[in-house]
Amino acid sequence: MMRVDLPDGRRLDVEVEGPEGGLPLVYHHGAPGAAVLYRPLVDAAARHGLRIVTYARPGYGRSDAAPGRVVADAARDTAAVLDALGLGDFVTVGWSGGGPHALACATVLAGRCMAAATLGGVAPYTAEGLDWTAGMGADNIEEFGAAVSGEPALTEYLRAQEEVLGRVTGAEVADALGDLVSEVDRRQLTGGFADYLAESFRIAVTAGIAGWRDDDLAFIRKWGFDLRGGCPVAVWQGDQDRMVPYAHGRWLAANVPGARAHLLPGHGHLSLFGLVDEVLDDLVAGRA
Template sequence: MEPEVIAMHVDLSDGRRLDVQVAGPAGGFPLVYHHGAPGAAVLYHPMVAAAARHGLRTVIYARPGYGHSTASPGRVVADAAADTAAVLDALGLGEFLTVGWSGGGPHALACATLLPGRCLGAATIGGVAPFTASGLDWTAGMGADNIEEFGAAVRGDPALTKYLQAQADVLRTVTASDLVAALGDLVSDVDRRQLTGGFARYMAESFRTAVTAGIAGWHDDDLAFVGDWGFEPRAGCPVAVWQGDQDRMVPYSHGQWLAARVPGVRAHLLPGHGHLSLLGDAFDDILDDLVANRA
């Protein structure tokens, strides 16, 4: 049986509103999931069930500009820590664990760095490294679409807006059966095999919901990734980095850089995994490690 999902809005003190979904055991320890880019407050039921088996209650919010979350132009990655704290406050929750996949990875690191004592553990799954990371060729190994997208982000508006509007036109109506073609060379063979059944339906729903109100969230995420994150990533709590060597969205070198440069992280650099397969096939292992190593 699929877990009950509570969909709600959280109103923030600055007048913004965030889309939020919550699912899992009522007394479970909070697990905040930071979605990818583009993404939205959409939960994948097998991930919620895996979290519940670990005694965790899953909380996801759509970053500003995605879905019906109010945009926040000029936001930086660090701002996710305050938004996460505000969502948890509204839910009456205190300490938490967090996971960030893909573009959510930096936002999980923001929580680990900027909410010490409240964030008790964090994991990044195929998460990007800082754009200005020393010794890292940031786009090397990415699929052509990502190279074009982040090249546009570096150029700023109107190049980024033009690029994302064209992509959003595709994602607005994308279906599960369309995903492999829509993602093109961004998916390796192992990730193509992942894009079936419920996982493909979840990804398509997340993409469609992400661009419901336009490209603001995606646009502001991209600018935040290639700009100053607003903090220096460090482990203010136990942090794990998970990365596959068949990842064409966020290359293996990003995980290697984070594992080598963020003090105190646990590195899980896995041969044979891609960007999607880690999320779809390794989530139980990720939660095992997260729960076992919480502060």
């Protein structure tokens, strides 16, 4: 892992892997999450001639926090990371809480971002016609209820969760997620994927809950960009998702102009990682 200096003086944790000269694939992790590479995604990217770039959003791991950030700020951080690495045009994928940040790149960096995909990505909290928490597991309903109540309530809630995630192992991660995990997702939470997710959680809260807190607050604020006018976008969503409900994917598919919708019966939130080759096939084919 490397640390990249940004023009404003902040530093972010960054991981890069893949073929030299490959088109950069910027992967935006979930919330909470960190700059941890999932080997099957790295390998799938290499098969498509893509080089993975992932960074820990401000406040996660050793990345310097940026209190008050909005989702659109991720596009500026992405551009700064790529500039520091000497990289130009790119494609991007955002999973879960990373979904809005991939959409920010698709819109704010349109022209440089050639294609984007969201996997179980969150829709705007203010989305018209969307009951945002309907279908979520109880833990997420409580978490975002705390976020709406304000930063002190959210901080208190997340600090209690920090103790669990800060020491979670792959064997424990399914139980730690409780009713957020549907049956199809529980089947995904084994072996290397469970270890990857647990490691990402542990590293995410190394320095506390600042990144997680600021993500949650950013999700319920205005995102700072318009979903219209961006590069080609694909929306992947499962109907068994209890972390980010199916309705979020349907809303995004209907409201991101030209979005390619992959609304999948029988899939959940985590099981989408079993489709990485299909996701990248579609991403590369859909480039502007």
